[in-house]
Amino acid sequence: MIDAIPDKISRKFKEKDQFDLNRNSQYYLLPFRFHRLTDEKEIIVNEVGDYLILSNGTFESIVKRKLDKEKDKDLYGDLIANFFISEELIPPLIDVLATRYRTKKLFLNYFTGLHIFVISLRCEHTCHYCQVSRVTQNRDLYDMSLSNIDKGIDIMFKSPNPHVTMEFQGGEALLAFDHIKYAVEKAEQIAIEIGKGLTKVICTNLALINEEILEYCKEHDILISTSLDGPKYVHDKNRNKPNASSYELAIKGIELSRKLLGHDRVSALMTTTKLSLDYPTEIVEEYFNLGFQGIFLRNISPYGFALRTDTSKYETEKFLAFYKKALDRILEYNFSGYHFTEDLAKIFLTKILTPFNVGFVDLQSPAGLINGVIVFNYDGGVYATDESRMLAEQKDYTFKLGTLNDDYNDLFFGRKAQEIAQLWANEALTGCSECAFQQYCGADPVHNHATQGDMYGYRPNSDFCQKNMEIIRYLIELMESDSRIKRIFESWAKTATH
Amino acid sequence: MLLRTKGKPINIEGHLVGKVTRNPDLLDENSFLLIDSFVSELPSKNFMGVLSRQDEYEVKNGENVVFKIPTLDHLTDGDIVSVGNDGNINTLYRVNSFHNTLLATERCNSNCLMCSQPPRDKNDIPIHYQIHKKLIPLIPKDCFELGISGGEPTLMGNLFFDLLSQIKAELPETEIHVLTNGRTFAWNHMAERLGELDYRRLMLGIPVYADYYQVHDYIVQAENAFYQTILGLHNLARYNQRLEVRVVLHKQSIPRLTRLAKYIYKNLPFVEHVTFMGLEFVGYAPHNIDKLWIDPFDYQNELGEAVEFLAGQGMHVSIYNTPLCILPENLWKYARKSISDWKNDYLPECATCTKLGECGGLFTWNLKKHSKHIHPFTS
Ligand code: SF4
Ligand code: SF4
Numbered sequence: 001m002i003d004a005i006p007d008k009i010s011r012k013f014k015e016k017d018q019f020d021l022n023r024n025s026q027y028y029l030l031p032f033r034f035h036r037l038t039d040e041k042e043i044i045v046n047e048v049g050d051y052l053i054l055s056n057g058t059f060e061s062i063v064k065r066k067l068d069k070e071k072d073k074d075l076y077g078d079l080i081a082n083f084f085i086s087e088e089l090i091p092p093l094i095d096v097l098a099t100r101y102r103t104k105k106l107f108l109n110y111f112t113g114l115h116i117f118v119i120s121l122r123c124e125h126t127c128h129y130c131q132v133s134r135v136t137q138n139r140d141l142y143d144m145s146l147s148n149i150d151k152g153i154d155i156m157f158k159s160p161n162p163h164v165t166m167e168f169q170g171g172e173a174l175l176a177f178d179h180i181k182y183a184v185e186k187a188e189q190i191a192i193e194i195g196k197g198l199t200k201v202i203c204t205n206l207a208l209i210n211e212e213i214l215e216y217c218k219e220h221d222i223l224i225s226t227s228l229d230g231p232k233y234v235h236d237k238n239r240n241k242p243n244a245s246s247y248e249l250a251i252k253g254i255e256l257s258r259k260l261l262g263h264d265r266v267s268a269l270m271t272t273t274k275l276s277l278d279y280p281t282e283i284v285e286e287y288f289n290l291g292f293q294g295i296f297l298r299n300i301s302p303y304g305f306a307l308r309t310d311t312s313k314y315e316t317e318k319f320l321a322f323y324k325k326a327l328d329r330i331l332e333y334n335f336s337g338y339h340f341t342e343d344l345a346k347i348f349l350t351k352i353l354t355p356f357n358v359g360f361v362d363l364q365s366p367a368g369l370i371n372g373v374i375v376f377n378y379d380g381g382v383y384a385t386d387e388s389r390m391l392a393e394q395k396d397y398t399f400k401l402g403t404l405n406d407d408y409n410d411l412f413f414g415r416k417a418q419e420i421a422q423l424w425a426n427e428a429l430t431g432c433s434e435c436a437f438q439q440y441c442g443a444d445p446v447h448n449h450a451t452q453g454d455m456y457g458y459r460p461n462s463d464f465c466q467k468n469m470e471i472i473r474y475l476i477e478l479m480e481s482d483s484r485i486k487r488i489f490e491s492w493a494k495t496a497t498h
Numbered sequence: 499m500l501l502r503t504k505g506k507p508i509n510i511e512g513h514l515v516g517k518v519t520r521n522p523d524l525l526d527e528n529s530f531l532l533i534d535s536f537v538s539e540l541p542s543k544n545f546m547g548v549l550s551r552q553d554e555y556e557v558k559n560g561e562n563v564v565f566k567i568p569t570l571d572h573l574t575d576g577d578i579v580s581v582g583n584d585g586n587i588n589t590l591y592r593v594n595s596f597h598n599t600l601l602a603t604e605r606c607n608s609n610c611l612m613c614s615q616p617p618r619d620k621n622d623i624p625i626h627y628q629i630h631k632k633l634i635p636l637i638p639k640d641c642f643e644l645g646i647s648g649g650e651p652t653l654m655g656n657l658f659f660d661l662l663s664q665i666k667a668e669l670p671e672t673e674i675h676v677l678t679n680g681r682t683f684a685w686n687h688m689a690e691r692l693g694e695l696d697y698r699r700l701m702l703g704i705p706v707y708a709d710y711y712q713v714h715d716y717i718v719q720a721e722n723a724f725y726q727t728i729l730g731l732h733n734l735a736r737y738n739q740r741l742e743v744r745v746v747l748h749k750q751s752i753p754r755l756t757r758l759a760k761y762i763y764k765n766l767p768f769v770e771h772v773t774f775m776g777l778e779f780v781g782y783a784p785h786n787i788d789k790l791w792i793d794p795f796d797y798q799n800e801l802g803e804a805v806e807f808l809a810g811q812g813m814h815v816s817i818y819n820t821p822l823c824i825l826p827e828n829l830w831k832y833a834r835k836s837i838s839d840w841k842n843d844y845l846p847e848c849a850t851c852t853k854l855g856e857c858g859g860l861f862t863w864n865l866k867k868h869s870k871h872i873h874p875f876t877s
Binding site for chain 1: 609611616617619709710711712713715716719721722725728729732754757761763764765767786807810811812
């Protein structure tokens with residue numbers, strides 16, 4: 001190596017144009033996609049999610065090779081630096097691009113992490129949108145049996161993932177608290193034996209929470225995830241509890257849980273219903289006033305509503321209007337110095353603004369069903385997602401992978417899984433394959449099936465597509481029009497990756 | 499700060515490397531006795547030689563001597579020097595400084611427009627290596643940090659790894675900071691070999707001046723340098739090396755600075771530290787000053803945006819070589835007193851400045867070329 005340097009080399013300084021590696025201005029296109037943002041602006045996004053905002057018509061001149069290297073010096077530099085075009089057929093930094101692509105798909109590295117145990121289908125609430133739960137005392141029929149718990153745990157620990165999460169859902173999970181205890185203690189012991197990380201979560205409406213249960217959660221390091229739909233008048237209308245206020249029980253439960261477990265051990269999720277759509281600001285304020293760090297504005301679930309294509313476009317428009325109003329309020333909090341996030345935006349922004357990614361079941365590609373999450377139903381059925389088992393309550397078993405008696409490989413790599421896997425990558429779905437937001441979005445075969453009748457889905461009237469495309473577009477529009485918002489969004493994206 | 503001096507040699511063969519002391523009791527086979535004025539008798543033990551200011555010197559026991567040295571005032575007990583058969587006495591290590599650096603070679607495969615230590619093409623690698631090999635065992639074990647610079651140290655080839663292995667063995671507690679342009683690590687095997695050293699106290703400082711190759715290549719005056727450096731950084735990251743990206747601020751690097759910040763975050767998020775450095779008016783810089791000069795005051799918007807973006811993403815960022823009075827107050831928390839003691843100075847007007855104690859000041863050579871906006875703080 002030493003001899004690679006001749007003893008006499010010229011050290012005379014050269015001009016900049018002598019460092020142009022491509023004097024004839026020919027360039028190659030790397031994979032990227034475009035989308036018209038507004039009447040003036042368009043966006044191009046490359047294979048790893050980096051984007052450039054351009055004035056309309058620029059995309060055309062790029063692909064038609066009409067760029068002038070001198071005249072469009074800055075743009076040309078941007079396109080080369082950001083992997084949109086290359087001066088060589090194989091870009092000199094293709095290995096860097098490959099590393100970045102791997103980083104974006106890192107959520108696939110470990111396979112299934114989240115294992116949902118539907119520990120009981122029984123519930124003491126009678127929420128009108130819930131078509132799943134049963135008000136009954138019949139434990140034999142509607143609680144997960146100890147032997148099924150054993151089998152579920154066994155399958156969970158077969159996951160190659162070094163850290164698994166076991167999440168107890170219902171019905172109301174706490175109605176079967178004795179079974180939760182059994183499952184927790186058994187799983188903890190095995191986790192220690194085989195050296196795997198284990199996170200435990202109980203999803204509960206908190207109506208039944210008490211100090212004894214919380215002491216147990218504390219001792220076993222269990223997280224609490226609850227439902228809160230907004231202020232009392234929204235929450236109680238959504239969540240009917242005979243002879244009581246679900247809202248008041250939830251608030252009391254949150255306070256008690258925070259007191260005994262610590263503030264950050266309790267999270268809340270909202271379900272957007274038709275009623276919620278009228279109260280975007282109030283719902284956000286409720287979460288803020290309760291001291292949460294953010295809110296996840298979730299789409300109206302099509303499962304309870306049996307939402308179908310004909311009505312969904314209108315419903316989605318209403319949801320988007322709701323979403324934007326709520327986001328406005330959230331941004332106001334941020335303008336006045338609070339760190340308060342919207343978590344759907346946070347997922348998108350992590351993909352848009354950072355070199356990293358977050359796995360989220362229907363906002364990743366390949367989708368997170370099976371390879372990220374699996375559901376063990378109370379009756380021993382194994383389903384691809386939480387929504388899949390809700391479909392099953394409507395007698396639709398499309399996403400039933402088998403039962404807990406089946407072999408691990410048959411469940412996770414069997415025919416059903418293979419069938420779903422054909423359609424779980426948006427790179428390979430018509431409409432998505434050429435969509436500029438492909439890297440930011442995801443695929444949801446379950447949703448497609450539930451709303452459009454087949455797993456493949458049809459993007460032009462898909463509410464999933466309509467919602468994601470508009471939210472992504474809107475987030476970008478906000479950032480580009482206001483540098484304060486960009487700062488705020490950057491800080492949200494950062495918290496998702498640290 | 500004086501780092502080299504010269505006298506008349508007697509008996510010296512090749513290069514001797516030793517500590518210096520004025521105290522005969524501390525003399526051992528690895529040290530020189532410093533003689534500022536006449537002494538009648540030399541201690542009767544085995545030591546490396548005598549460095550003396552005396553105009554005349556009479557050899558008594560065939561000892562190694564350099565005499566008629568104009569001054570020894572710059573040497574403190576414990577400093578380490580090399581003494582050549584030409585009478586040159588170079589200070590290699592200063593015991594009271596935090597900024598000791600080994601010059602690996604003056605050769606370089608780049609030729610940066612603003613190089614502060616312009617490269618020379620003579621093959622000086624074996625001689626430097628021989629000297630360092632003798633020097634390293636003499637460095638106090640509690641040495642906090644040691645730099646290795648050039649030229650381009652990796653041009654040492656195998657010797658580069660030998661040097662690092664020796665330092666790792668001799669100075670296990672010392673932080674090592676190597677300044678390299680990173681280009682040789684575009685060869686994966688070079689990075690792999692460094693990885694094999696498993697050297698957690700080693701940090702590589704690697705310059706990236708733009709996100710677009712032509713700008714970077716022009717600044718470093720080497721074709722393909724940008725691509726090599728970026729590949730090098732990735733290869734080094736693959737072997738878990740600790741990395742610092744260094745950006746020198748001047749007229750050529752400022753226009754794409756905010757883009758560079760994004761590029762670093764997107765493509766090099768694994769780097770441990772990003773440093774932005776004011777231009778040094780030394781080496782090639784005066785010659786190329788028309789191509790390089792922009793008053794630091796005039797690039798504070800770009801600098802602020804780059805720094806706050808990276809810091810906002812959770813990256814560790816520092817600003818070097820920039821007086822506080824130039825920086826907007828929101829950037830003060832990133833400013834470090836970075837200039838090595840021996841090349842650090844202040845302007846006359848700084849004497850009245852209330853921030854003098856916190857300010858890193860200027861390079862001595864920048865007293866001749868500095869921002870027009872330096873003004874002392876009054877409260
Ligand atoms: S669902 Fe729609 S927004 Fe998402 S990638 Fe597909 S086409 Fe794009
Ligand atoms: S006046 Fe001098 S000491 Fe004060 S901030 Fe400026 S450079 Fe530093």
